[in-house]
Amino acid sequence: MNSFDVAIIGSGPAGASAAFELSKSGISTVIIEKETLPRYKTCGGGLVYRGRKTLPFDVSSAVEKEFYEVDTYFANTAIKVTSKRDQPIISMIMRDAFDNLIVEKAKENGVTLLQNHKVEDITFGDIQTIHTSEGDVKAKFIIAGDGALSPVAKMAGWQETRTIIPALEYEVEVPQADFERLSKNVRFDVDAIPYGYAWCFPKKNHLSIGVGVFVKNKEKMDLKKYYAEYLKVLGITEILSEDAHGFVIPVSPRTDTFVQKNVFLIGDSAGFADPIVAEGISNAIVSGILAAKSIIESKLDPDKAAKLYQEKLEQSILPEIKTGVIVAKFFYNKKALRNIIIKKYGQAFSDAMTDVFLGNRTYPKDYKASIRKRIKEAIF
Numbered sequence: 001m002n003s004f005d006v007a008i009i010g011s012g013p014a015g016a017s018a019a020f021e022l023s024k025s026g027i028s029t030v031i032i033e034k035e036t037l038p039r040y041k042t043c044g045g046g047l048v049y050r051g052r053k054t055l056p057f058d059v060s061s062a063v064e065k066e067f068y069e070v071d072t073y074f075a076n077t078a079i080k081v082t083s084k085r086d087q088p089i090i091s092m093i094m095r096d097a098f099d100n101l102i103v104e105k106a107k108e109n110g111v112t113l114l115q116n117h118k119v120e121d122i123t124f125g126d127i128q129t130i131h132t133s134e135g136d137v138k139a140k141f142i143i144a145g146d147g148a149l150s151p152v153a154k155m156a157g158w159q160e161t162r163t164i165i166p167a168l169e170y171e172v173e174v175p176q177a178d179f180e181r182l183s184k185n186v187r188f189d190v191d192a193i194p195y196g197y198a199w200c201f202p203k204k205n206h207l208s209i210g211v212g213v214f215v216k217n218k219e220k221m222d223l224k225k226y227y228a229e230y231l232k233v234l235g236i237t238e239i240l241s242e243d244a245h246g247f248v249i250p251v252s253p254r255t256d257t258f259v260q261k262n263v264f265l266i267g268d269s270a271g272f273a274d275p276i277v278a279e280g281i282s283n284a285i286v287s288g289i290l291a292a293k294s295i296i297e298s299k300l301d302p303d304k305a306a307k308l309y310q311e312k313l314e315q316s317i318l319p320e321i322k323t324g325v326i327v328a329k330f331f332y333n334k335k336a337l338r339n340i341i342i343k344k345y346g347q348a349f350s351d352a353m354t355d356v357f358l359g360n361r362t363y364p365k366d367y368k369a370s371i372r373k374r375i376k377e378a379i380f
């Protein structure tokens with residue numbers, strides 16, 4: 001039987017980054033992954049600069065395109081704003097290559113990868129026994145980087161307290177003339193779908209086009225219909241090939257702790273994607289690194305590690321996400337009011353979001369006063 005200090009379930013950016021961080025400390029670590037790597041992952045593949053610069057090694061071999069400017073359109077208005085920077089605001093990746101690159105870096109440092117091993121059950125104790133489709137693995141600590149559905153969180157007893165939103169993404173090949181026209185810019189189209197946005201992310205030879213609903217609402221949304229309408233907005237009339245992938249993104253953190261039974265939740269399993277744009281890769285990487293650091297600094301003491309992880313989250317990503325949850329509700333639910341502000345301050349909004357993407361700032365702590373001030377200035 002395989003026995004390790006730490007077992008990480010899932011080889012996405014969260015799990016793979018945790019593994020890389022642990023691998024530097026000499027703590028014995030295994031990644032348990034149900035798929036065979038490299039594996040496809042439903043994702044727009046927009047890696048914002050704050051996520052890219054958090055990784056402790058160069059990922060340019062997995063980058064298909066880099067964009068130094070970003071366009072945001074507001075549907076049914078004439079508003080379009082563009083922000084430009086000297087750094088690549090968004091790098092385009094395909095997740096099979098990107099996630100696998102991080103796993104390979106961890107493997108180079110001695111991490112064991114058990115792929116094609118689906119975690120089916122866990123017997124919890126001082127030493128945890130992880131029952132996989134290919135046999136048992138023992139570990140003192142479990143880090144759950146098993147994504148939005150997080151079967152491991154369910155096994156450990158977590159209830160569902162995250163806000164989970166649906167998103168639909170297509171990998172699309174279009175005729176050469178359309179590709180040339182659309183591959184020059186990365187664009188977000190707010191309100192191309194109610195309570196959400198659509199995106200067009202150009203990759204090396206194709207476009208990743210998607211729609212997502214970003215706040216909980218009562219309407220049942222036909223995502224396919226909005227995707228079809230968005231193609232018209234983009235001026236796409238002919239499609240050479242199209243691969244549809246639907247999935248969910250948790251856009252608010254769990255409210256009932258991030259550690260139980262010596263299981264540490266990271267990335268989507270914890271609900272750490274950005275609530276306004278559902279950009280999940282950056283905080284997946286950050287939380288993976290923080291969980292690993294907590295275990296390392298605790299010298300493998302479970303209580304100390306759990307306390308350290310909570311402290312580190314509160315000092316870093318949690319305050320920003322909590323603000324983001326409230327700003328997202330205003331942004332998507334109060335469309336008319338938001339558009340009044342955007343008409344006047346659209347450029348400032350786009351620049352501020354770009355600075356968040358670059359990791360140069362977070363959302364304002366005094367967001368309520370800030371929104372009130374902008375409303376007053378825009379109306380009077």
Ligand SMILES: Cc1cc2nc3c(=O)[nH]c(=O)nc-3n(C[C@H](O)[C@H](O)[C@H](O)COP(=O)(O)OP(=O)(O)OC[C@H]3O[C@@H](n4cnc5c(N)ncnc54)[C@H](O)[C@@H]3O)c2cc1C
Nearest residue numbers: 010012013014034043044045046119146147267268280281
């Ligand atoms: C349509 C869509 C578009 C998106 N676009 C973007 C974007 O452009 N930019 C961005 O930053 N974010 C985007 N996101 C969000 C982003 O994909 C996630 O936030 C991110 O992948 C979270 O990483 P993770 O490591 O936590 O989980 P994941 O990347 O989901 O990795 C989880 C891993 O766990 C494995 N696993 C699951 N269950 C088991 C099991 N029982 N046993 C073993 N292994 C298991 C899975 O196979 C998988 O490899 C998008 C999401 C969607 C759905």
